[in-house]
Amino acid sequence: MYKACPYCNALNLKNEVYCSRCGLKIKKEISLSFAFLIAGVVFYIPANLFPILQTNKFFVSYVNTIIDGIFELMDDGDYPIALIVFLASVLIPIYLLFSIKFKKCKFLKFKYKLYEFVSISGPWSLLDIFVVVVLSVLIHSENIFVLPREGAFYFLIMVICTMLSSKFLDIDLLGEECGD
Numbered sequence: 001m002y003k004a005c006p007y008c009n010a011l012n013l014k015n016e017v018y019c020s021r022c023g024l025k026i027k028k029e030i031s032l033s034f035a036f037l038i039a040g041v042v043f044y045i046p047a048n049l050f051p052i053l054q055t056n057k058f059f060v061s062y063v064n065t066i067i068d069g070i071f072e073l074m075d076d077g078d079y080p081i082a083l084i085v086f087l088a089s090v091l092i093p094i095y096l097l098f099s100i101k102f103k104k105c106k107f108l109k110f111k112y113k114l115y116e117f118v119s120i121s122g123p124w125s126l127l128d129i130f131v132v133v134v135l136s137v138l139i140h141s142e143n144i145f146v147l148p149r150e151g152a153f154y155f156l157i158m159v160i161c162t163m164l165s166s167k168f169l170d171i172d173l174l175g176e177e178c179g180d
């Protein structure tokens with residue numbers, strides 16, 4: 001029921017936010033992690049609906065979404081990268097959205113591993129953005145040029161949000177919330 005203050009060692013009630021002796025904040029916020037996660041999921045929708053890339057070729061313009069990009073990576077034989085982009089930018093955000101809403105405390109360890117995966121794979125899914133930027137800089141002839149589109153912007157925000165979310169996550173805090 002009691003928890004020692006990490007600054008002055010005074011015993012406080014477990015749910016106390018501020019230490020009764022030194023007044024410092026002793027209860028860490030788990031909500032910050034979830035706030036970034038929800039923000040990431042919100043941006044997930046336009047990131048996948050809007051095109052991330054526009055190619056203008058001989059006065060005809062093509063637009064590409066993330067899903068198109070995954071299929072193109074597979075066509076090029078880049079299966080590992082296609083899989084990482086698919087997991088990090090399509091599958092995991094959907095799973096995380098549902099896991100916040102339901103059974104928050106079940107599969108705690110598994111969920112933590114998933115957060116770890118997101119924080120590791122996050123920079124990899126930024127490859128999409130790098131590719132768009134590099135293409136738009138390199139390909140700039142009279143007949144062909146490539147432009148980033150609004151989806152790339154939403155995607156970038158989504159990736160940053162998921163990375164911040166896993167950065168603020170603390171497995172001990174999750175355990176505490178769930179009464180372990």
Ligand SMILES: [Zn+2]
Pocket residue numbers: 005006007008009010019020021022023024
């Ligand atoms: Zn204290």
